Amino acid sequence: MAKEFNVPPVIFPSSLGGVTAAAGPQNRRAPTPSFTPNPNPNANLPFLSFDIGSTSGPGPISSSSSINASHHPSGGFFDDEPPLLEELGINTGQIWSKTLSILNPFRPNPGLHADADLFGPFLLLMAFGLFQLLAGKLHFGIILGWLTVCSLFIYLVFNMLAGRSGNLDLYRCFSLVGYCMLPIVVLSALSLFVPRGGMLMFGMAAVFVLWSTRACTRLLVEIAAGGDEHRGLIAYACWLIYTLFSLLVVF
Template identity: 60%
Template sequence: MDNKQFKIPPVNFQTSGNPNVAGPNIQQRRVPTPPFQPNSGIPFMSFDIGSATASTSSGQIYSGPGIGGSVNFDDEEPLLDELGIHPEQIWSKVRSVLNPFRVNHTVHKDADLSGPILLYMAFCLFQLLAGKIQFGVILGWIVVSSIFLYVVFNMLAGRTGNLDLHTCTSVVGYCMFPVVIFSALSLFLPQGGVFGLAIAAVFVLWSTRASTGLIVSLTDGGDEHRGLIAYACFLIYTLFSLLVIF
């Protein structure tokens, strides 16, 4: 056999632990750095939990835009005032209806619907105690009666009429107070008969007198049509009283 010679390049072994001491032809190995390190070249921000906790506990927790400090709840308005519900105003308007011959119309200049809603809910509650579930009927009649009185008055007054639907609904609602009293008394009085009809007529006339006086006092051009306005109010409260009787 012929002896073949193979050329083997010389191999230099690194004898020291220092990677810088090597031959000129040896490539230095790069030591991999763990990710997410401060010196790894990745632009991550470091977050110190201890410093954040200390700054939060020592400073203000919340400062809204334009407030410049912590919120002071002592300066906030009551919840009922923010919702537009004023109990003193509602009570003064209810008391003004108690005397149908001298109704104080000045307290009804600022119309609201919070008082009428409370009276309607009380009326529904008394009807429920009497065994009559009439929530939908009462709500529908409230809407129809307010629109009916609004249309009747503006047709009678013509261009001089200044009754808006909001004021009309407020007046009709507050003058429902006598009918609400009648529905409460009907729980203890005998149903039907001449006696029941006579009591119902008293409360209907009470509500009619109060609502007619308020509408004439709060609007212009209604004094000359007082009789027709009273007739429309009489029809409205008669319907509600029929719910109580029957």
């Protein structure tokens, strides 16, 4: 039979007046709870919450925290904006109408070319250079450089002939000379299917040069003032310019 031992009670110091008390079930301290992390660390930080209505409770959202949908970029804010081409000053319909007017060498429409632009001539020059590239000739820099010099030449000749009554500006001169390059562009495209250096090629070049000369002369005289009396000299200057460009195609 096991022997029983009398275990003396354990005495702990008490904080009440320095008197010690026996440790019993009624005098034992409650165990300190272990640290438990907060499952929601942002619960006490409302400014980190993405829920707009979490701090204000249920109900309608106040005007200070609401977002006006009409000013949101994804809403209808950009519906009234003009297209990008119009903001850049590029009117494709007008460019197409100007190009079609040059196709009629006897009746080009001067009213369409009163509003000058450079995007249409740039497209025609790029097409001219592309057709030349297909023929084995790299002439992009030559075409742009020659057009700049030729437009300056026409500008000086016209204003010297018209005197003080002339109102041809350089920007409009660039536009007119560039648009009238359309027959030379057509010649460059047809030259891909015609033997180079033959009589047919020279005949085609003469026809398209006269076409460009007539169209450019008519537009210059009717749009700018003071050139009607010197139509022959202006036509001769235009003929020299487009003959120069036709030599790039022929040779």
